[in-house]
Amino acid sequence: MLERRITMSLSQTRLETYEVTLEPSGKTIIAKEGQTLLDAAIRNGIQIPYGCRHGSCSACKAQVIEGDYKLMDRVSEYSLMSFEREEGFVLLCSTVAESDLVVEIEEEESDVPFFPVYDFQAAVVDNVPSTPDIHIITLKLTEPTTLRYAAGQFFEFDIPGLEDTRAYSMANPCREDGTVQFHVKRIPNGKGSNYMCDLKPGDFVTGSAPYGKMQLRDRSRDMVFVAGGSGMAPIKALIEELFSSPYEGKAYFFYGARTVKDLYLVEEWKELEKKHPNFRFIPALSHLDLAEGWAGETGFIADVVKRTLPSMKGMDAFLCGPPIMIETTVDALSQGGIKGSDILYDEF
Ligand SMILES: Cc1cc2nc3c(=O)[nH]c(=O)nc-3n(C[C@H](O)[C@H](O)[C@H](O)COP(=O)(O)OP(=O)(O)OC[C@H]3O[C@@H](n4cnc5c(N)ncnc54)[C@H](O)[C@@H]3O)c2cc1C
Numbered sequence: 001m002l003e004r005r006i007t008m009s010l011s012q013t014r015l016e017t018y019e020v021t022l023e024p025s026g027k028t029i030i031a032k033e034g035q036t037l038l039d040a041a042i043r044n045g046i047q048i049p050y051g052c053r054h055g056s057c058s059a060c061k062a063q064v065i066e067g068d069y070k071l072m073d074r075v076s077e078y079s080l081m082s083f084e085r086e087e088g089f090v091l092l093c094s095t096v097a098e099s100d101l102v103v104e105i106e107e108e109e110s111d112v113p114f115f116p117v118y119d120f121q122a123a124v125v126d127n128v129p130s131t132p133d134i135h136i137i138t139l140k141l142t143e144p145t146t147l148r149y150a151a152g153q154f155f156e157f158d159i160p161g162l163e164d165t166r167a168y169s170m171a172n173p174c175r176e177d178g179t180v181q182f183h184v185k186r187i188p189n190g191k192g193s194n195y196m197c198d199l200k201p202g203d204f205v206t207g208s209a210p211y212g213k214m215q216l217r218d219r220s221r222d223m224v225f226v227a228g229g230s231g232m233a234p235i236k237a238l239i240e241e242l243f244s245s246p247y248e249g250k251a252y253f254f255y256g257a258r259t260v261k262d263l264y265l266v267e268e269w270k271e272l273e274k275k276h277p278n279f280r281f282i283p284a285l286s287h288l289d290l291a292e293g294w295a296g297e298t299g300f301i302a303d304v305v306k307r308t309l310p311s312m313k314g315m316d317a318f319l320c321g322p323p324i325m326i327e328t329t330v331d332a333l334s335q336g337g338i339k340g341s342d343i344l345y346d347e348f
């Protein structure tokens with residue numbers, strides 16, 4: 001045991017650190033060997049645009065002016081084109097420093113709170129299969145015992161045997177008792193989702209949190225929420241947060257599933273409707289099985305949104321689900337009059 005501790009501390013002291021100067025502000029941050037520039041920036045309290053944290057959405061694009069760095073293989077040509085790479089553009093979430101760097105970075109003035117990122121350990125309290133492939137997993141933070149985050153954000157989990165982490169969104173607003181719920185969809189052969197869905201009460205998980213910018217902004221507006229599959233998680237947290245204090249506007253939650261078997265928490269949503277006449281839950285099935293006796297909405301969720309709300313001018317929108325659902329719904333919301341800057345989403 002002692003030998004292992006000594007080896008660990010030796011290897012920890014061997015980690016190089018690099019100074020990264022951010023232009024035009026001139027601020028400097030320290031990035032550890034192997035740490036992504038985005039992680040180094042966020043942990044140093046620098047607010048910069050980002051989304052997926054895995055090299056897909058291109059939100060964290062920046063230009064390295066000086067120094068050596070490595071762009072991770074996970075960045076596709078689609079996310080960062082060859083000509084951009086030749087000009088020194090990188091995706092900060094997928095770039096590690098190999099020397100001191102100077103990086104031109106777009107810092108943000110954020111209109112939402114910024115919560116510091118911490119490493120965490122948590123114990124599994126409960127793991128309940130809620131549809132054929134979605135598990136509701138409840139964790140209790142053990143180190144630290146509470147962690148402040150905003151509804152709509154996500155945790156990054158370490159997955160044994162994987163270098164990369166996996167993101168899962170919190171399904172409840174921040175609670176004092178340190179319990180956090182997640183909805184995880186089991187992906188066939190998916191390493192992270194199978195690890196999460198196979199967790200047993202008493203197991204421990206580690207990672208870092210919180211991340212993400214999909215947060216409530218202006219409570220004076222009407223709001224439209226749209227989710228598919230396990231995308232319900234952050235939307236549930238946002239809606240619970242919205243109704244945790246008086247809200248005078250109207251809120252609509254459109255939830256897309258394939259069949260009746262893929263719906264979950266329907267009773268909870270109906271209860272919320274009864275409690276708040278200004279809230280509507282509109283589930284819709286895309287692959288209706290007549291034998292299931294469904295009397296609700298059918299079709300793709302973007303079409304259901306369009307049919308239900310012909311005009312959405314002045315509303316804020318929050319979406320979470322698979323890329324095709326996000327793409328078609330963003331189109332529908334734009335046609336309904338919502339400005340692009342008022343549509344926030346996480347796709348997965
Ligand atoms: C910001 C953010 C928040 C997220 N929050 C959640 C959440 O709350 N709940 C949740 O369930 N997931 C969430 N995800 C997705 C999650 O992080 C993983 O990407 C997902 O669980 C797949 O990881 P995996 O390791 O199981 O699959 P991998 O081992 O990475 O992939 C295995 C195979 O499955 C394919 N694949 C990956 N994802 C899908 C998919 N959705 N459908 C079909 N095939 C797929 C891959 O292309 C690959 O071929 C979130 C992602 C992001 C970026």
Ligand code: FES
Pocket residue numbers: 050051052053054055056057058059060061079091092093094
């Ligand atoms: S590509 Fe870096 S945050 Fe999405």
